[in-house]
Amino acid sequence: MENLIALLVAAPLLGAAVLLCGGRRLDRAGHWLGTLLAAASFVIGAVLFFDMLGRGAEERELHQHLFSWVPVEGFQADIAFQLDQLSMTFVLLITGVGTLIHVYSIGYMEHDERRRRFFGYLNLFLSAMLLLVLADNYLLLYFGWEGVGLASYLLIGFWQHKPSAATAAKKAFLVNRVGDMGLSIAIMLMFTTFGTFTFGPVLAATGETSEGMLTAIGLMLLLAACGKSAQVPLQSWLGDAMEGPTPVSALIHAATMVTAGVYLITRSGAIFNAAPDAQLAVVVVGAVTLLFGAIVGCAKDDIKKALAGSTMSQIGYMILAAGLGPIGYAFAIMHLVTHGFFKAGLFLGAGSVMHGMNDEVDMRKYGGLRKYMPVTFVTFGLGYLAIIGFPGLSGFWSKDKIIEAAFAKGGTEGWILGAVTLLGAGITAYYMTRVMIMTFFGEKRWQPAPDPDKAPSAEPGVEVHPGEMPHPHESPRSMTIPMILLAFGSVFAGGLFSLNSAFVNWLKPVTEFEHGHPPISAGAVTASTVVVLLIGVGIAYAQYGRRPVPVVAPRGSLLTRAARRDLLQDDFNHIVLVRGGEHLTRSLVYMDHTLVDGVVNGTAASVGGLSGRLRRLQNGFARSYAVSMFGGTAVLIAATLLMRGV
Amino acid sequence: MNPVNYLYLAALLFTIGAAGVLIRRNAIVVFMCVELMLNACNLALVAFSRMHGNLDGQIIAFFTMVVAAAEVVVGLAIIVSLFRSRHSASVDDASLMKL
Numbered sequence: 117m118e119n120l121i122a123l124l125v126a127a128p129l130l131g132a133a134v135l136l137c138g139g140r141r142l143d144r145a146g147h148w149l150g151t152l153l154a155a156a157s158f159v160i161g162a163v164l165f166f167d168m169l170g171r172g173a174e175e176r177e178l179h180q181h182l183f184s185w186v187p188v189e190g191f192q193a194d195i196a197f198q199l200d201q202l203s204m205t206f207v208l209l210i211t212g213v214g215t216l217i218h219v220y221s222i223g224y225m226e227h228d229e230r231r232r233r234f235f236g237y238l239n240l241f242l243s244a245m246l247l248l249v250l251a252d253n254y255l256l257l258y259f260g261w262e263g264v265g266l267a268s269y270l271l272i273g274f275w276q277h278k279p280s281a282a283t284a285a286k287k288a289f290l291v292n293r294v295g296d297m298g299l300s301i302a303i304m305l306m307f308t309t310f311g312t313f314t315f316g317p318v319l320a321a322t323g324e325t326s327e328g329m330l331t332a333i334g335l336m337l338l339l340a341a342c343g344k345s346a347q348v349p350l351q352s353w354l355g356d357a358m359e360g361p362t363p364v365s366a367l368i369h370a371a372t373m374v375t376a377g378v379y380l381i382t383r384s385g386a387i388f389n390a391a392p393d394a395q396l397a398v399v400v401v402g403a404v405t406l407l408f409g410a411i412v413g414c415a416k417d418d419i420k421k422a423l424a425g426s427t428m429s430q431i432g433y434m435i436l437a438a439g440l441g442p443i444g445y446a447f448a449i450m451h452l453v454t455h456g457f458f459k460a461g462l463f464l465g466a467g468s469v470m471h472g473m474n475d476e477v478d479m480r481k482y483g484g485l486r487k488y489m490p491v492t493f494v495t496f497g498l499g500y501l502a503i504i505g506f507p508g509l510s511g512f513w514s515k516d517k518i519i520e521a522a523f524a525k526g527g528t529e530g531w532i533l534g535a536v537t538l539l540g541a542g543i544t545a546y547y548m549t550r551v552m553i554m555t556f557f558g559e560k561r562w563q564p565a566p567d568p569d570k571a572p573s574a575e576p577g578v579e580v581h582p583g584e585m586p587h588p589h590e591s592p593r594s595m596t597i598p599m600i601l602l603a604f605g606s607v608f609a610g611g612l613f614s615l616n617s618a619f620v621n622w623l624k625p626v627t628e629f630e631h632g633h634p635p636i637s638a639g640a641v642t643a644s645t646v647v648v649l650l651i652g653v654g655i656a657y658a659q660y661g662r663r664p665v666p667v668v669a670p671r672g673s674l675l676t677r678a679a680r681r682d683l684l685q686d687d688f689n690h691i692v693l694v695r696g697g698e699h700l701t702r703s704l705v706y707m708d709h710t711l712v713d714g715v716v717n718g719t720a721a722s723v724g725g726l727s728g729r730l731r732r733l734q735n736g737f738a739r740s741y742a743v744s745m746f747g748g749t750a751v752l753i754a755a756t757l758l759m760r761g762v
Numbered sequence: 763m764n765p766v767n768y769l770y771l772a773a774l775l776f777t778i779g780a781a782g783v784l785i786r787r788n789a790i791v792v793f794m795c796v797e798l799m800l801n802a803c804n805l806a807l808v809a810f811s812r813m814h815g816n817l818d819g820q821i822i823a824f825f826t827m828v829v830a831a832a833e834v835v836v837g838l839a840i841i842v843s844l845f846r847s848r849h850s851a852s853v854d855d856a857s858l859m860k861l
């Protein structure tokens with residue numbers, strides 16, 4: 117059975133290779149090939165899953181050693197895979213949701229002449245992400261980690277004819293590099309400390325290592341997680357990444373990429389458990405991002421950017437849960453999976469809306485779409501109910517558990533974290549209701565299509581006639597079926613996972629699990645969650661449902677304006693990092709010009725000047741030579757006498 | 763007579779010779795001053811030889827005389843050819859070796 121693991125990675129990799137190298141003759145069938153190979157990977161994953169279920173909880177871990185990558189004495193880097201319950205969960209999520217997004221893309225990218233290439237990149241993305249979660253050592257994980265970075269760069273910048281897309285891709289890549297630096301430093305520290313970077317030995321040896329070193333490794337891993345998972349302070353790339361085609365956003369936000377950070381922290385749980393300071397940092401990052409993303413989500417009028425803020429916030433929940441230790445790991449992963457379903461559904465729904473509305477993304481120009489796009493409305497609506505944590509739907513089960521675990525952290529910390537997660541739930545309810553009302557309810561605020569010369573259409577193949585009113589229509593079946601399937605996941609996954617604590621028991625052998633004991637009863641937590649949720653929905657309804665929505669955004673309060681600018685993240689980066697970097701380089705250039713060049717040029721000038729003076733001695737007059745000869749002799753004699761005297 | 767007096771004389775002669783080399787411009791005079799210095803050295807060598815009761819100094823003085831004779835031959839020849847080409851015996855006129 118374990119020989120199948122490599123095939124999980126190999127299938128989409130083969131697809132990427134064939135599609136990217138195959139050339140134009142594959143244009144007609146390329147998307148089918150890509151989808152087929154993604155589905156094949158899912159089928160292999162499912163086979164392995166059922167095989168795993170057939171074995172006892174302690175015998176479920178499988179290993180496959182493919183070959184030795186760098187077989188050197190004292191440094192063993194292997195291409196080897198480890199499939200345990202945690203990897204299995206990710207494999208099913210990545211391949212399952214990934215395949216649905218492939219199917220959706222067939223319809224969504226139909227008019228794009230570079231569709232084959234798009235599917236090649238999608239396959240590359242899946243393959244890199246699978247490598248990341250299946251690796252049995254940190255070095256191979258790093259390989260997959262970089263692969264994910266590359267694929268995201270290619271996909272975010274897929275419409276590279278738009279300067280904004282090209283810039284967004286570069287931004288995502290560069291910000292991610294900062295995090296990657298953290299991961300590579302963590303791996304180096306691991307190697308010097310443990311002498312290996314295979315998961316088993318490293319995580320088993322945390323007991324005998326000094327806490328300071330573990331804290332350092334933990335903080336570096338957290339930096340890495342911040343980069344990939346778009347957590348404060350490395351969150352700025354996520355909003356701009358919306359420049360990519362919508363299926364890419366769904367893939368990045370639901371199945372791949374941003375989940376990598378949560379995986380990394382959960383996988384390295386043993387390190388964080390032994391380093392409370394690093395764990396505290398994780399919790400703080402999670403809590404800050406949770407509120408940051410939620411506030412940004414409230415102010416955005418661009419439907420995709422509002423959803424991006426929401427992703428940031430939900431990933432904040434997961435990171436926070438992962439920072440709580442054994443009481444939170446399982447819930448972090450559970451929320452990750454349920455979030456994978458409803459966020460993918462929401463993004464695909466948003467793509468469907470854009471598809472019907474001439475690629476308009478401004479929600480202020482939507483309105484009243486529920487009659488025109490019933491399937492999108494229902495699936496998006498179910499995703500909406502799931503993400504706000506409506507009782508009974510997926511998001512409710514996973515988010516409620518995280519809030520409970522936050523309270524169970526204990527002490528003042530527990531109360532603060534609990535309050536933050538509750539507040540986050542309220543804001544989530546507010547901004548998602550806002551998205552829902554502005555898009556599907558209220559009166560029509562549709563605008564005629566803009567002049568393509570002034571504002572070029574996002575998709576090259578779509579015909580947009582200037583001045584034409586949009587004709588919203590339901591999307592083709594290849595797009596609606598994935599949305600329907602994801603809606604099923606959004607509704608039922610959480611409940612299924614919580615049945616007899618199935619999900620927690622499943623992950624327990626890998627991540628450990630302790631029951632948290634919140635200071636207030638679980639029922640009270642649930643009740644307050646629901647109350648906060650209703651308040652959020654109520655405020656949004658009062659603001660957007662009862663009154664007409666202005667087509668041009670009002671000026672808004674100071675906070676609103678800051679949130680529209682992503683809470684000034686780019687301004688902060690610009691002032692602190694870009695300007696700071698400029699000043700640093702300028703002062704270094706100044707140092708180079710004055711100090712380094714000064715020494716070099718000064719030496720040359722003084723040698724030149726001295727030789728100019730020495731040259732004068734050679735004047736051709738025999739008598740002056742004689743003087744120097746006499747003088748020299750006199751000095752020599754005097755020196756000899758002096759030396760002898762001493 | 764005290765041999766040290768010869769040393770004083772040798773020093774005096776050497777100083778006169780050195781001053782002549784440095785001050786005078788005429789090549790012949792400079793040349794003669796050089797000879798004077800050589801002979802001052804010879805005198806000192808002989809005086810030391812006498813003081814220490816050792817013949818080595820006197821032998822070296824003979825060598826010096828031979829070398830000086832050879833030098834005179836070559837030196838005078840150079841001065842004559844210099845005078846022929848420049849119509850001057852001044853050492854300062856022959857300053858072609860400067861940069």
